[in-house]
Amino acid sequence: MDNPFLVEVTRGQLVESRHRGSVSVVDADGGIVLSIGDVDRRVFPRSAVKALQALPLLETGIADKYGLTDEEIALACASHSGEPDHARVAAAMLAKAGRDVSCLECGTHWPMGEAAARQLAASGKTPSALHNNCSGKHAGFICLACGLGDDPRGYVSAGHPVQRRVREALEEITGACHTDDKSGIDGCSIPTYAIPLPSLAFGFARFGTGHGLSGEGKAAAERIRKAVARHPFMVAGTGRFDTKLMEILGERAFVKVGAEGVYCATFPELGYGVALKADDGHARAAEAMMGALALRFLPMSDNEREAVSALAQPVFKNWNGIEVGGIQVSPTLMG
Amino acid sequence: MDNPFLVEVTRGQLVESRHRGSVSVVDADGGIVLSIGDVDRRVFPRSAVKALQALPLLETGIADKYGLTDEEIALACASHSGEPDHARVAAAMLAKAGRDVSCLECGTHWPMGEAAARQLAASGKTPSALHNNCSGKHAGFICLACGLGDDPRGYVSAGHPVQRRVREALEEITGACHTDDKSGIDGCSIPTYAIPLPSLAFGFARFGTGHGLSGEGKAAAERIRKAVARHPFMVAGTGRFDTKLMEILGERAFVKVGAEGVYCATFPELGYGVALKADDGHARAAEAMMGALALRFLPMSDNEREAVSALAQPVFKNWNGIEVGGIQVSPTLMG
Numbered sequence: 001m002d003n004p005f006l007v008e009v010t011r012g013q014l015v016e017s018r019h020r021g022s023v024s025v026v027d028a029d030g031g032i033v034l035s036i037g038d039v040d041r042r043v044f045p046r047s048a049v050k051a052l053q054a055l056p057l058l059e060t061g062i063a064d065k066y067g068l069t070d071e072e073i074a075l076a077c078a079s080h081s082g083e084p085d086h087a088r089v090a091a092a093m094l095a096k097a098g099r100d101v102s103c104l105e106c107g108t109h110w111p112m113g114e115a116a117a118r119q120l121a122a123s124g125k126t127p128s129a130l131h132n133n134c135s136g137k138h139a140g141f142i143c144l145a146c147g148l149g150d151d152p153r154g155y156v157s158a159g160h161p162v163q164r165r166v167r168e169a170l171e172e173i174t175g176a177c178h179t180d181d182k183s184g185i186d187g188c189s190i191p192t193y194a195i196p197l198p199s200l201a202f203g204f205a206r207f208g209t210g211h212g213l214s215g216e217g218k219a220a221a222e223r224i225r226k227a228v229a230r231h232p233f234m235v236a237g238t239g240r241f242d243t244k245l246m247e248i249l250g251e252r253a254f255v256k257v258g259a260e261g262v263y264c265a266t267f268p269e270l271g272y273g274v275a276l277k278a279d280d281g282h283a284r285a286a287e288a289m290m291g292a293l294a295l296r297f298l299p300m301s302d303n304e305r306e307a308v309s310a311l312a313q314p315v316f317k318n319w320n321g322i323e324v325g326g327i328q329v330s331p332t333l334m335g
Numbered sequence: 336m337d338n339p340f341l342v343e344v345t346r347g348q349l350v351e352s353r354h355r356g357s358v359s360v361v362d363a364d365g366g367i368v369l370s371i372g373d374v375d376r377r378v379f380p381r382s383a384v385k386a387l388q389a390l391p392l393l394e395t396g397i398a399d400k401y402g403l404t405d406e407e408i409a410l411a412c413a414s415h416s417g418e419p420d421h422a423r424v425a426a427a428m429l430a431k432a433g434r435d436v437s438c439l440e441c442g443t444h445w446p447m448g449e450a451a452a453r454q455l456a457a458s459g460k461t462p463s464a465l466h467n468n469c470s471g472k473h474a475g476f477i478c479l480a481c482g483l484g485d486d487p488r489g490y491v492s493a494g495h496p497v498q499r500r501v502r503e504a505l506e507e508i509t510g511a512c513h514t515d516d517k518s519g520i521d522g523c524s525i526p527t528y529a530i531p532l533p534s535l536a537f538g539f540a541r542f543g544t545g546h547g548l549s550g551e552g553k554a555a556a557e558r559i560r561k562a563v564a565r566h567p568f569m570v571a572g573t574g575r576f577d578t579k580l581m582e583i584l585g586e587r588a589f590v591k592v593g594a595e596g597v598y599c600a601t602f603p604e605l606g607y608g609v610a611l612k613a614d615d616g617h618a619r620a621a622e623a624m625m626g627a628l629a630l631r632f633l634p635m636s637d638n639e640r641e642a643v644s645a646l647a648q649p650v651f652k653n654w655n656g657i658e659v660g661g662i663q664v665s666p667t668l669m670g
Contacts, residue, residue, distance in 0.1 A: 002337060009595070009616060011379055011519035011520075011527075011595075012517075012518055012519030012520065012529075013516065013517075013519075014377065014379070014517065014519065014529050016378070016379055016519075016595050016616065017595050017596065017613075017614065017615055017616035018614055018615065019615050020355075020615075042349065043351070044346055044349070044351055105655070106654065106655075107653065107654025107655040107656075108654065109654050110449065110453065114445070114449070114452065117449065117452070117453055118445065118452055118453055118455075118456035119456070120453075121453035121454070121456045121457040122456040122457055122459065124457065132654060181348065182347075182348075182349065183347055184346035184347030184348075184349065184351075184659060184660065185346075185347065185653060185657055185659045186653070186659075187653045187654060187659070188653070188654065189653060189654070189655045189657060192346075194347075194349050260344070260346075260351050260352050261352065278352075278615075279352065279353055279615075280352055280353065280354050280355075280613075280614075280615035280617055280620070281344060281351065281352035281617070282615055282616070282617055285615070318442065318520065318521070318522045318523070318524055319441065319442025319443065319444050319467060319522060319523065319524070320440070320441075320442040320524045321442075322520055322524060324519060324520045324521075324522070325519065
């Protein structure tokens with residue numbers, strides 16, 4: 001089955017590039033709200049499920065044991081740009097577990113945010129693992145290990161108690177088996193398990209509503225959603241789509257990007273979960289798709305609608321500020 | 336017509352993302368060597384035709400009048416990474432025409448090469464228009480204007496004598512009309528004209544062989560090809576695909592990337608011109624496609640084949656150096 005064209009990139013009067021994709025929107029009872037394209041094909045959710053991977057940290061009471069703040073909980077769900085505040089909060093999380101940067105097993109890279117990378121270079125420094133876009137998630141994993149009395153070393157391995165708990169949490173909330181034969185290794189070295197989009201969307205519908213979750217699970221999901229809504233900068237960074245969308249919509253939309261064109265979301269007031277993938281893995285397509293779904297489903301004021309439209313269907317300007325083209329979402333998706 | 340899948344991106348045992356595209360390989364008589372997908376759809380060649388846009392600078396004798404070196408001629412065809420040597424050579428070209436950076440109308444951006452951007456920031460400096468990836472092409476345009484006795488101001492406009500000559504050169508070598516209704520504005524503010532891939536490929540077959548060109552045109556094409564083969568660093572930069580491929584293959588392959596997944600090339604010893612586009616505009620797909628075509632058509636030693644294969648079908652490692660997946664080209668393309 002060929003996925004349809006969902007996003008067009010124009011230049012002048014012509015379509016320059018086109019993106020295909022698939023979309024699943026599901027309610028908390030598992031009812032299909034919207035299905036576009038081949039949604040049965042398994043996809044690696046990558047970083048789009050970081051909020052679900054953070055559930056055990058809250059459900060076990062360890063976040064409270066260490067007194068994690070809302071900023072820190074938001075950073076545990078982040079693919080951040082490596083700005084100074086992101087690195088600072090990651091270090092604070094590790095300190096609460098009595099650990100430091102040397103425990104991080106995510107690897108080191110220059111800040112994902114280009115301005116942050118240049119700022120770090122201009123200060124004469126080089127990056128540490130705290131600047132890795134996943135450092136908050138990993139700091140959360142280390143808190144989980146230490147809080148449970150486990151040795152955090154090797155916490156990225158599938159067999160470590162941390163990853164076993166994370167996998168169980170993902171299986172429980174999505175209802176999908178996370179099997180070794182459908183697994184891969186993520187950029188930050190932890191396992192990632194390919195599952196169909198409707199299972200992902202179902203997991204996010206439950207994350208957004210608490211339906212079908214235990215009391216601890218429901219409270220954990222709510223705490224994470226509220227923490228991120230209060231600190232949308234922490235989950236992404238300056239100028240990033242997730243940060244900007246949640247700055248506009250607050251608790252009404254929880255959205256999280258993953259690598260390779262995956263996006264997940266929940267719109268709690270509607271009880272919907274969303275999962276989508278751009279076939280080609282292009283982030284600009286996935287962002288446009290997610291923005292379009294927010295516009296399609298969520299009631300918004302005129303000002304909100306204008307702001308979200310500018311995110312979903314941006315205009316391209318060149319280095320001289322001349323308008324040269326833009327991104328348009330197909331009516332199939334926009335509804 | 337749906338373009339076929341030509342490139343797959345894998346993670347673990349699964350295909351994570353897929354790219355479709357179209358390809359045209361044509362000989363210098365216009366004979367079709369290979370045609371994949373919808374090649375009649377017009378595409379903006381963007382920076383892939385910079386070498387053809389540089390022809391008037393050579394054909395008019397102005398490159399010789401100003402004593403442009405091979406490095407400078409190569410930079411006139413570049414989408415460079417903004418490394419110090421690129422900026423230095425662009426400034427030298429302008430000086431030969433009695434001008435300086437203030438004449439550049441390409442706009443200013445931080446170096447496209449991330450390491451170069453950090454290096455510039457670490458030195459406490461900010462970028463100038465010399466760091467714009469198109470600065471060499473624009474310096475060439477300014478040399479052309481000054482050499483012809485025209486005022487260079489406004490040289491980026493479609494109506495300026497420079498752009499009129501560039502458009503005529505493109506029309507002559509490709510045989511395709513460059514019409515205003517199929518035009519757009521490129522990232523560096525000059526016009527770009529959408530034409531079909533076979534016309535682009537035909538232009539590059541003639542660029543590679545000189546067939547059908549005037550004496551001046553043939554000499555200009557040969558001079559550009561040899562200049563780039565001697566200085567492949569100048570047309571791209573450290574670690575870039577074009578630079579690495581031409582370091583391996585020398586004069587046997589002239590390749591040039593364009594934005595939005597376009598690539599053009601000529602394999603002079605075969606008399607072939609190549610033009611391709613990844614539907615979604617992803618550079619990784621276009622690079623894999625171009626690498627595959629080089630492997631398919633060009634005779635190579637075992638060492639060369641191994642090196643080009645590593646460019647065409649790279650293995651992905653994560654931040655910890657763990658192999659997590661890679662890029663594979665489809666048999667349709669690899670032949």
